[in-house]
Amino acid sequence: MSGPLEIVFLSSGSSGNCAAVRCGGTLLLLDAGLSVRETDRRLRACGATLDEVRGVFITHEHSDHVRSAADLAVRKGIPVWATAGTAEAARLPGPLLADIRILPRGGEVAVGEILVRAVSTPHDGVESVCYRFSDGAGRRIGVVTDLGHLSDEVVEALAGCEVLGLEFNHDVELLRTGPYPAFLKRRILSDVGHLSNAAAAAGLRALVGARTRAVAALHLSRQNNTPALAGRAIAEALQELGVRLPLEVGAPDRPGRWTTTNESDRSHEVPS
Numbered sequence: 001m002s003g004p005l006e007i008v009f010l011s012s013g014s015s016g017n018c019a020a021v022r023c024g025g026t027l028l029l030l031d032a033g034l035s036v037r038e039t040d041r042r043l044r045a046c047g048a049t050l051d052e053v054r055g056v057f058i059t060h061e062h063s064d065h066v067r068s069a070a071d072l073a074v075r076k077g078i079p080v081w082a083t084a085g086t087a088e089a090a091r092l093p094g095p096l097l098a099d100i101r102i103l104p105r106g107g108e109v110a111v112g113e114i115l116v117r118a119v120s121t122p123h124d125g126v127e128s129v130c131y132r133f134s135d136g137a138g139r140r141i142g143v144v145t146d147l148g149h150l151s152d153e154v155v156e157a158l159a160g161c162e163v164l165g166l167e168f169n170h171d172v173e174l175l176r177t178g179p180y181p182a183f184l185k186r187r188i189l190s191d192v193g194h195l196s197n198a199a200a201a202a203g204l205r206a207l208v209g210a211r212t213r214a215v216a217a218l219h220l221s222r223q224n225n226t227p228a229l230a231g232r233a234i235a236e237a238l239q240e241l242g243v244r245l246p247l248e249v250g251a252p253d254r255p256g257r258w259t260t261t262n263e264s265d266r267s268h269e270v271p272s
């Protein structure tokens with residue numbers, strides 16, 4: 001039975017990234033930045049379980065994205081997808097131990113009712129990507145975090161998605177004047193670091209389309225950002241565009257669910 005394509009952000013930010021994407025009977029995970037136990041707990045709070053997961057799609061090897069990837073593959077027998085560079089850098093287990101699948105370059109992978117496309121991202125991982133998920137009716141969810149700038153390739157792939165998850169990592173002023181060491185500030189601000197509120201808000205001009213129903217602000221820095229600052233940046237950008245969309249701003253411990261077909265329904269929000 002085919003159902004609406006939907007996503008639940010189970011956790012977002014440097015403490016761990018993980019989202020569940022579902023369409024009908026197909027359930028996938030995007031990144032594995034929580035422990036196996038915590039992933040299962042948060043899935044159950046949303047009415048799903050790890051046993052239903054048909055695949056895990058990894059963006060890159062940084063620990064907030066791959067923490068339980070090997071465990072999910074070896075202990076739970078779940079296929080884990082990654083680029084060749086990420087699989088190697090994350091030291092994912094070899095083929096005798098686990099079902100690790102290498103993403104075809106520029107290609108798409110179909111798992112059950114969901115079509116997954118990996119798009120390369122400008123970040124300081126070895127071969128980092130973001131993902132766009134589509135259903136049979138062409139409805140799309142695009143999620144991109146951990147990128148220094150919005151490249152043409154990312155914009156082209158994610159523009160007009162019904163649901164957009166976009167990194168709003170830091171407020172540039174808070175980061176500049178904050179406690180981080182100089183090398184780390186340079187890394188975050190670089191072309192392959194993380195996206196600022198201002199850069200992400202500017203990107204909405206190209207990303208929000210006529211079919212876009214919701215925008216979720218992801219991967220907020222606890223030190224260098226606040227939900228209020230990110231929310232204001234998005235609200236201003238959307239006002240400029242003349243659109244009103246439901247927003248989800250930086251809720252790392254409060255799963256938020258978005259579907260590609262219904263108006264946002266806050267009653268779907270699941271307490272962690």
Ligand SMILES: [Zn+2]
Nearest residue numbers: 014062064146
């Ligand atoms: Zn990250």
Ligand SMILES: [Zn+2]
Nearest residue numbers: 060062123146
């Ligand atoms: Zn990263």
